[in-house]
Amino acid sequence: MTVSYMDYTSENDTYFADLNKNRLFTRNRQNYINRLGRDVLNTLGNVSLLDIYLSDRRVVEPHYHQNAAELVYCISGAARVSFINPFNNEVSNIIIRPGQVANIPQGWWHWEEATTDQTHLLAIFDSPYPEYIFGSDILTKTPVEVLAHTYCLNADQLRKTLSPLNNETIIIGPTDECEQNQVKQQYANQQSVKQTYSRSDNSSTYYGGYYPQGQNHF
Template structure:
């Protein structure tokens, strides 16, 4: 149990909270994230959570939590939790259904894809507020010239490929994406056959060893206390630093 210096006799001590009051990201009515951290419930110890709603084919984008491990619990629907083991260089895919969990160690690259509509996940962290490094930020904020030079890529081709990523994505594909139907249709059959611990060769590319894993990631600086960027239009419950995205 985390050491707490909270005055539990204080009239300001909070013991309940409605997560709907801290919506940190909304793509649409079926794809959104609510959050609970110590800024919302001041009697919390070393724990926090994300309340995640997804429809088929929607993805909590690839990311890492540099200060927390994550336990993903499926409340309803179904999803595949995918992670890269940095020691074996394997991409592992874990389908979860109601009552099942998948664990992501601290600092591991991972993402979640809903395989049916009305999927509801609970992500539980062993930190009062987990920090995050998003794949979309790594792609859009690292200069194209650096990627081209480091990996021997054509700079113009790379720049054109990542040009649509103008903001942090959080839940993809973004609204208006021309590949939305493809992503939604492909997500379920691609993941349906995966077994626990199986390496997904098709999704990992020619070699799992070639999948990038950020060893020295940068941290968000827009909201350093929480590790999340602040977006225009974010509400008064900005303890997690997320804003609202509506396309």
Template sequence: MAVSYMDFTSPNVEYTFDTRNNVFFKKDNRNYILALGIRQLNTLGNVSILDIHISKSNVIEPHIHQNASELVYCISGEAIVSLINPFTKQLLNFRIQPGQVANVPQGWVHYEMATVDNTHLIAIFDAPVPEFIGVSDMLRLTPANVLAHTYCLNEAEVKKTLAPIQSTVVIGPPANCQTPREEPAAPDLRQDIQPQPMTVANYDQHYYGYYSPYYDQW
């Protein structure tokens, strides 16, 4: 829907935009996100998109969009879209391939992982500028003593574990990650036309969200 206050006789009316001119985040040449919102195309109304390019085992970090729901459409490659249902306390995982979608309700914690190289996703939002609240910000900005006290953890170990997180991650693992890690294994799925829930056996279940400054770049 076009914005109702737009003067379509104005010489400043915009009808087209190249998303390559607005990089939201870039990890490297194979893992980056482009953005389109009302600040780039003033005839847009209550809609915006993220143009996501990620390669195998890269993850759009656990996060929420507190002001928007999100429809993830797979153009090429393959990805697993995971979301936490806040009402049932279940982690749901959906594998999407070209032509398939996964829907994330507003405010739900979720993340996306590419299972093959050159995966291309389009995330569509029902907001002119979706707010991105990443778990990396919650972990790095919450004092270690608060986390340790709240969850009965060793404060020194918390500080040591979280020390490498110095900025919003967005696409993980960070490019400078030196820690050896195992690649998550994706369980088999039913071959239905519509994506089906997967077991949570091979996935972490301790993700939450917090404020990120990245949406301000829009």
């Protein structure tokens, strides 16, 4: 859709933009988002887009766009596009692969998760400036006491649970710190299991004052 008041004879008109130079958000070298809006390319009509790069299991956090619908196109890799239909309160999970799309109507709560490394998605909006409300902002900006009272939760435990968010808009999650902590915890659990088995294999069994015949116990 073109903009009727646009002066296409102006010397200030632009018809080219490099998304690689218009970064919206960076989590790390494999997870980031570039953007294009009318402020970047002033001859755009009522359209904009996000150029999204994700590694396996990284998520564009739950959010909604109050002023725009979103069409998600898979360029490479694969992703699960999920949303809640507000008319029947049902959750849909749509797997998209290269050449496939998923459509998210305006105002619907949704999120995207890569199911493989090097996933590349293009999110196209029917607005030159899509607005966002992110789940992390809802969780951190809503007073803990309100959440605890409303949902009958323990305020102290909830405050501790939400503290890693640190009032940060996550956008792409989990954070690198969270990923590193999970790897450390998995390693610690594996070491604990190995030590348990090692003690079990190397220990002698004592039966009421004597050892089984032939077993070395010194």
